[in-house]
Structure formats: structure tokens, C-alpha cells
Amino acid sequence: MELAINYWAVILATLSTMVVGSIWYTPKVFGTRWAKLANVDMNRPGSSATIAIIVTVVVSFVSAWVLAAATVVVWHAFGGSFLLTAVGTGAVLWAGFTAARFITHDAFEGRPTSLTVLNIAHELVTVLVMALIIGVWPPAGTV
Secondary structure, eight states: OOOOOOHHHHHHHHHHHHHHHHHHTSIIIIIHHHHHHHTOOTTSOGGGGHHHHHHHHHHHHHHHHHHHHHHHHHHHHHOSOHHHHHHHHHHHHIIIIIIHHHHHHHHHHTOOHHHHHHHHHHHHHHHHHHHHHHHHSOOTTTO
């Protein structure tokens, strides 16, 4: 089996995480609530977020690449719709890794349950948007 990955889809999926995060954490959506729960000062200088944004782009690329690779592996194993495979794979990876790890860490750190729910919901939306992009733009020759 060849692990064919559409890097254009991975790049677009990476960028989509920035769009989802920008919308999710805007003050009119969930930003104000998140800042209060996480004790984040929304009025700090924008330059203080530069490193966090760079880290987010790198980590988002890794996540998108892993999701694309896992989707190809699952699709080769089970066949069917590449789009549905991407979405299903994304949901399973989110539940088994992202949500499970957030819940564990937040429980030990004593974070508010509402903060955990807000953050894992954001991650679910982020992963599903990435999965939709990867799913509608499969690697050449796979579908």
C-alpha cells in the first residue's frame, strides 16, 4: 500500500485551523467565556501571541498530515467513501486522543468542566473541518 497524501489538502486543512480558531475564540462567539474560564487577558499585546500562533501552525500541519495519512490507511483497509472515511477517522482520532487527553489533563489540573467542554468542542470542530477538506480532496489515484 502506498501512503499517498494530498499535501495541498493538508496545507489547506492546516490553514483551516486558524480560521476555525479565529472564529471560535472571537469575543462574540466563545472568546469572552474562554478567556474568563482560562484566566486569559484578552487585552494583552498581540505580539505576545506570536510564538503561540507559530506553534499552532506547526502542530496543525502535523495533525492534518496524520489525519490525511490515517484516512488513507483506513480507506485502503475498509474502502467506501473517502469523504466519510476522513470524517469517521477524524472523529475517532479526536475521541481517542484529543478529547481523552484534554479530559485527563484538565481533571488533574482542576480546570472547570465548562472550559474542558469548550476546548474539546473547539477541537472537534477543528478536526472535522480538516477531515472535510482532506475527504473532498483525496490524493490522486486513490479514489
